[in-house]
Amino acid sequence: MNIRKKLFAVTILCCLLLPVHLGAQQATETVTADSEGKIWVDEQTGVSLPLDVDFLDENGEVVTLGSLIDKPTILLPIYFYCPNSCSTNLANLAAAMNRMKMAAGKDYRAIALSFNERDTPKDARDAKGNYLNLLYEGFPADQWNFITGSKENIATVLDKIGYTFKPLEDGTFIHPSALLTVAKNGMVIKYVYGNFIPGDVEMALAEAETGIPALSVKRLLNFCFNYDPDKNKTLFEVVKVVVLLIFAALVVLFYRKFINRKSA
């Protein structure tokens, strides 16, 4: 290989590495917390929820999980004020409850637990109003509670169920979409992932009725997080240009080789 070819190869390699380098820089800027080896949902079926921890319901009254859970219960960790993406979890749950054969109040109840300690009972009330509108006529409003609480109390419950979320600087969160069903006695029975299709949720509630912890069906773990589509635009522009350059270089090489062979 002569010097010119070597130089050419090195240039191409450098071009290839450039976007990686830029990407690495941007990535280090966004990561703020230590999150090595973290598992978003570490299933803890069979454990008992801390039933005596205080929360506030949407009317501002003090409740405990023990006072709410009187039948098989859906527990959805979520936060109530979310600028765009997170409404899907609550909306999916509402849609599922609409299509389920089981009746709220008779067969089950639901709890939306905010993991944002800045959410107030007023936020909870607003959210509840919104999602009750999605539900069928005559849905018993007292069977879906939207509860808020202090940072410590939230952590007590979420640590127990192995659910991890991550606050971001702009006040939003990265969190997985998962709910779990709990038996009458507060034991964690099953985790449900994805879009909460009615059959999934009903099955999990039926298992909560029997009180025996069950294995989840791991189909898809969605995440809620905000992102700015314009943020890495420069990076993608660079990648585009570099790829085009490489293609151009390859075309030139082929062309020269072809010409050389023809003239020889």
Added chain:
Amino acid sequence: MKRENPEWIRDMTVRQSFYDTPSPAGLTGIKAWLLTHDHKRLGLMYLWAVFFWVVLGLFLGLALRTELMGIGETIMSAQTYNSTFTLHGVIMIFLFMIPAIPAIFGNFFLPIQIGADDVFFPRLNLFSWYLFMIGGLFAIVSLFGGEGFADTGWTFYVPFSVGTESNVSMTVTAAFILGMSSMLTGLNFVTTVHRMRVKGMGWLQIPLFTWSLYATAWVQILATPIISITLILVVLERLLNIGLFDPDKGGDPLLYQHLFWMYSHPAVYIMILPGMGVISEIIPVFSRKAIFGYKGIVVSSMAIAIAGSLVWAHHMYTSGMSDVSVFVFSLLTYLVAIPSAVKVFSWLSTMYKGSIQMTPPLLLSLVFIYLFTVGGLTGLVIGAAGTDIHVHDTQFIVAHFHFTMFGGTGFAFFAALHYWWPKMFGVMYSFRPAYIGTVLATVGFVFHYIPMFILGMQGMPRRYFDYLPQYETGNFLAGFGGFLMVFGIMVMFVNLWVSLRKGATAADDPWGATTLEWSIPSPPPLQNFIEEPQVKDYPYDFSDVLKRAAKSGQ
């Protein structure tokens, strides 16, 4: 002293089949097979390997449905059930559907159909077979090694595939190796079609089976590297914890799904296109009539290959894509229906006013058309983003893709077996058990999967080893259909197996077909052609066949 062989001995040697041709010294016995470069032997080696896998996959599937016949835990636990359906999926997709028709019949007949004596890269062909076997071996080893077989389903969705303790790395490596094998076969076929066609065979004289393999091969070459890279990323993620798919580290969980389906949806066309090619061969032969719309079928094969590569995200409607993307992918998905329908109508028009001769391959092809059409039409239900949401991740989806893959590719595979069996082995099977097997398998199929459509509409989710009481009747009945279907398939296989020992000798052209493979002895000689193949202006010209039939008074 060297002496010329008399004429009759020379005639004997050239008519000698590739089985009987003596191997060169040092390549005898088992080595004659394991180190062969002959495309025919490799096709047969794939055949036996695929037979093994398909039977294993069938019985795993049957075990799953047996578990579902009764409510609660009957024959396996939830964890076993999860691993079993993953294994059933991996075997059926990577070890049966994708390689079956191209690797067996493609290897055997593609070179013959274009008048060549072998594929362009015979050694690479052997290497692909070894990759296929090693990939299969890895799949088995991962079943027993470590923490047990993956329980993530054949899609290996992150983050489950990254977080779970089961043996995902090994299973994923198996899929990676199998992908390599498929890609190299595709490369071989494209090159062979371009470079090895006999003189006088232009692009529009190529038989439709070869055309379909050619279209498939391009998808294999272009799409398979994506899954290979994706699977490597999963392994890297597991080992090094990079965070490509973790939103916390700046990764994107949707990225994995995009990458995965960017291959896996085109893979659906890798599975179905060769099947369609088989049907396009069989229908004209038994209608004694030139295929209707040869060019239309050629163009539709290429159109399916191209459009089918652009629809991957219709698997992700509910995963949080933008509405614009959902709309675009929904529209593109509908476009794929057009070339598929072109083929179905061409087959029907071919049979119209033909002189139809019923044989097992034709019966299986008709079953294919029926089942595949049902599969395709139910595909429109889930291809539309609006209706998909109602049946997403329910048994409806399971029924749909079994109708297209099993009812489609599976039955095309059976049809191909029955069509080319006399050519590959020189023996003819008896028709009666073949008909009985086909009818049992078809009736079983319908009774097995139609209840699943209904269960899905009622809301029964997929991938569950247990269900609510209202789904019990449907699941119980579906089980019987499953048993009937597997029994029917076994009847077919046993009948073919018996023919190897007791079958009558097959003629060179038992069906009255026109493509080149029927102009040579059954089984073919080592070099395929004894004399220079005669290429017709039009590959489906039945005038000679009809003349011969008139002469013999049929």
